[in-house]
Amino acid sequence: MLRAFLGGATAALLALGLVLALWLSPPDAYQGEYVRIMYVHVPSALAAYVAAAVACVAGALYLWRRQARYDHLAQAGAELVVVFSGLTLLSGMLWGRPVWGVWWAWDARLVTTAVLFLLYVGCVLVRGLSDDPERGRSLAAVVGVVGFLDVPIVHYSVVWFRTLHQPPSIGPGGVAIAPPLLLPLVVNALAYLALLGYLLVERARLAQVEASR
Amino acid sequence: MRALERAVALAAKDLRVEWRRREVLLPSASFGLLVALVLGLTQGAQPDRAPAVLWVALALAAVLLVERTTEREGEEGTLEALLLYPGSREDLFWGRWAALVVLLLVLGLALGLAQAVLFGVRLGPGWMRLAAAGLLASCGLAAVGALLSALLLNVRGGHLLMPLLLLPTCLPVLLAGIRLTESALQGAPFGPWLGVLVVFDALLLLVGPPLFAAVAEG
Numbered sequence: 435m436l437r438a439f440l441g442g443a444t445a446a447l448l449a450l451g452l453v454l455a456l457w458l459s460p461p462d463a464y465q466g467e468y469v470r471i472m473y474v475h476v477p478s479a480l481a482a483y484v485a486a487a488v489a490c491v492a493g494a495l496y497l498w499r500r501q502a503r504y505d506h507l508a509q510a511g512a513e514l515v516v517v518f519s520g521l522t523l524l525s526g527m528l529w530g531r532p533v534w535g536v537w538w539a540w541d542a543r544l545v546t547t548a549v550l551f552l553l554y555v556g557c558v559l560v561r562g563l564s565d566d567p568e569r570g571r572s573l574a575a576v577v578g579v580v581g582f583l584d585v586p587i588v589h590y591s592v593v594w595f596r597t598l599h600q601p602p603s604i605g606p607g608g609v610a611i612a613p614p615l616l617l618p619l620v621v622n623a624l625a626y627l628a629l630l631g632y633l634l635v636e637r638a639r640l641a642q643v644e645a646s647r
Numbered sequence: 648m649r650a651l652e653r654a655v656a657l658a659a660k661d662l663r664v665e666w667r668r669r670e671v672l673l674p675s676a677s678f679g680l681l682v683a684l685v686l687g688l689t690q691g692a693q694p695d696r697a698p699a700v701l702w703v704a705l706a707l708a709a710v711l712l713v714e715r716t717t718e719r720e721g722e723e724g725t726l727e728a729l730l731l732y733p734g735s736r737e738d739l740f741w742g743r744w745a746a747l748v749v750l751l752l753v754l755g756l757a758l759g760l761a762q763a764v765l766f767g768v769r770l771g772p773g774w775m776r777l778a779a780a781g782l783l784a785s786c787g788l789a790a791v792g793a794l795l796s797a798l799l800l801n802v803r804g805g806h807l808l809m810p811l812l813l814l815p816t817c818l819p820v821l822l823a824g825i826r827l828t829e830s831a832l833q834g835a836p837f838g839p840w841l842g843v844l845v846v847f848d849a850l851l852l853l854v855g856p857p858l859f860a861a862v863a864e865g
Contacts (some may be wrong), residue, residue, distance in 0.1 A: 455724060482792045497858065497861040498861075510832060524850045545818075549815040549818060551813050552811065553815050553816065554813065555811070556808055556811045556812045556815075558813070559808060560798070560799075560802060560808055560812075563802050563804050563805075564802045564803070564807065565802070565803060569802075570802075572861065572862045573799075573802065573862065575861075576794070576798055576858045576861070576862055577798070577812060579854065579857070579858065580791075580794065580851075580854065581816070584815075584816050584819075584847075584850075585851055587819045587843065587846060587847050587850070588815070588818050588819055589841050590819075590843065591755075591818065591819040591822045591823060592818070592822065594822075594826075594838075594839055594840070595826070608778075621702075629697045
């Protein structure tokens with residue numbers, strides 16, 4: 435029942451987000467139609483960080499309590515970090531090429547997202563490559579915890595090292611984004627978070643079924 | 648035995664094995680030197696490039712060093728034997744960490760001296776600050792290394808996963824090391840970089856021992 439509701443809500447939010455992003459949102463004064471990539475890029479980045487937080491907390495709980503359900507959630511979280519950070523990198527490159535003139539820039543958020551992607555690829559790999567499944571679960575949990583705690587330090591160190599990316603448009607200092615663009619962004623962010631929640635539940639359930647066979 | 652004594656005994660054991668066999672430091676240092684040579688040759692050996700080349704070479708050599716010490720534990724099954732001893736698992740982490748700090752400091756010193764010659768760097772009065780930066784960086788690298796070495800034991804292709812996990816995790820150490828070395832050479836203030844290293848070290852040394860213990864027991 436809960437899964438059906440979550441699935442339905444996710445589909446409805448994604449459809450609404452798509453309509454807002456493609457038709458109702460006006461083109462940007464400087465970037466033109468390219469700004470529509472933002473409605474995929476920013477929400478998927480948000481979903482990647484939330485998934486990493488889920489993997490970290492679930493991994494820590496698994497190491498503490500050793501209950502399989504935490505491990506299933508950690509596994510789902512880690513895999514979804516790879517999916518959403520991969521999507522963030524891809525959409526960022528597609529956006530960067532027309533707007534910045536380059537596919538890739540050595541900027542803090544790009545590098546941090548790439549590091550996040552690589553760390554969680556390692557996290558997924560270490561689970562699969564471990565000879566003993568129980569050991570693989572512990573290892574993946576540890577990589578998930580360390581990876582998430584490390585990412586803020588990576589981010590700030592790269593910020594200080596060099597940076598080109600625009601500063602965050604939505605932060606403690608206020609909102610620097612036009613209201614007609616803000617509404618589609620918020621709806622799409624909610625849609626991606628709902629999608630993340632739905633995929634987390636489904637993937638964790640699948641992991642549970644796999645484990646019980 | 649108290650915790651400190653156990654950790655010191657373990658570190659002394661690791662260092663004694665290395666002293667008698669000399670099978671980890673020498674290949675790692677040679678590899679680091681090779682990286683420095685290749686980078687100097689292809690990118691140009693101006694003195695201002697030395698810090699970046701030094702830290703990249705050091706990070707890659709450190710991967711090799713941690714990997715090889717882990718392999719030795721795996722081949723000889725020493726970790727399993729150590730786990731049978733009474734006492735906290737966290738002491739095993741501290742012993743391993745202390746041994747790695749010493750090995751990394753020796754590696755860093757050797758590579759740093761070689762770099763100074765290769766890139767024509769004149770080390771002025773900044774050497775004490777450089778040493779402090781090297782010590783902090785070694786502590787952070789060793790914490791990640793000690794944790795990963797326990798993780799990747801008995802994992803197929805663990806030696807392939809080591810660089811994939813160690814290098815991104817240690818990126819802050821690498822960047823901080825480069826900037827601190829630059830400012831030590833130019834006599835400029837350290838800026839926020841010392842803080843980055845201290846925060847990184849504190850975090851890894853805080854979560855490292857319990858995570859190590861959780862994995863060792865699992």
